[in-house]
Amino acid sequence: MDRRRQKSRAAIFSAFSKLLGRKNYAAITIGEIIEGANVGRSTFYAHFATKDELLFALCTQIVEHVLEGADKKEAGDFPLGDGLAGRLEHILWHVEANGETIRHILSSEGERAFTRYFEEYLEEIFGGAMTRVEGAREDYALNAAVSAFSQTVRWWLTVAPKLRPREVMQNFAAVYGNLIQI
Numbered sequence: 001m002d003r004r005r006q007k008s009r010a011a012i013f014s015a016f017s018k019l020l021g022r023k024n025y026a027a028i029t030i031g032e033i034i035e036g037a038n039v040g041r042s043t044f045y046a047h048f049a050t051k052d053e054l055l056f057a058l059c060t061q062i063v064e065h066v067l068e069g070a071d072k073k074e075a076g077d078f079p080l081g082d083g084l085a086g087r088l089e090h091i092l093w094h095v096e097a098n099g100e101t102i103r104h105i106l107s108s109e110g111e112r113a114f115t116r117y118f119e120e121y122l123e124e125i126f127g128g129a130m131t132r133v134e135g136a137r138e139d140y141a142l143n144a145a146v147s148a149f150s151q152t153v154r155w156w157l158t159v160a161p162k163l164r165p166r167e168v169m170q171n172f173a174a175v176y177g178n179l180i181q182i
Contacts, residue, residue: 005046005047008037008039008043008047009047011037011038011039012033012034012037012039012044012047012048012054013054013057013058013061014036014037015032015033015034015035015036015037016028016033016036016037016054016055016058017058017100017101017104018036019032019033019036020101020104020105020107020108020110021100021103021104024108024109025051025055025108025109025110026109028051030044030051033051033054055105055109055110055113056113058101058105058110059105059110059113059114059117060117062098062101062102062105062114063114063117063118063121064121065094065098083129084125084126084129085169085173087125088125088149088169088172089165089166089169091125092153092156092165092168092169093165095153095156095157095165096164096165099157099161102114102153102157103157103158103161106154106157106158107158115150115154118150118153119146119147119150122146122149122150123142123146126142126145126146126149127142130142130145131178145176148172148175148176149172149176152168152171152172153168156168
C-alpha cells in the first residue's frame, strides 16, 4: 500500500477510534468518520465497504499490533521476558499502549469481534504452554486459560487501568499459574 493510502487508512482508523470514545457504535455514521478523517466518501469506500468492515479491520490491526513480537526475541520498545509469562507481559505492554482505543472497542458493539480475534491469537501463544490437567480435556483447559487472560485484560482496562503490565501479569500468574507453565 502506498503512503497516501496508508495515511488515509490511518486517518480513518483514528477518526473512528475517537468517535467510539464519544458515541455508541450504532450511532456513528460514515459521514462522521469521513469528516473526522478529512477524507472523501470515495476514499472511505476504497478502503472499507461498510462500517462493520472498518470495525473488523481496526480490531484486526490492533490485535496484530498487540501480539506482534510476542513470539520474537526482539522485544522492540517493550520488555520481553522468557517463556509464556514474558510473552504475556509483552502483550500487556502493547495493550497498555493501545489502551484507550481498546477500551472504546470493548465498550461498543465491537467488543465481541475484538475479543474473538484476540482470543484466536492467544490460542496460538498458549497452545504449547499448557500443563496437563488431570480429568480435563486439553482443549477445555486451553479455552479456559485463553478466556481467563482475555478477561484479565478486560478487567484491567475497565476496572484497574492504573496497574502496570507487570502487576497485571503477577495477578494472572498467582491465580492461573498452576494451569499454565509460567
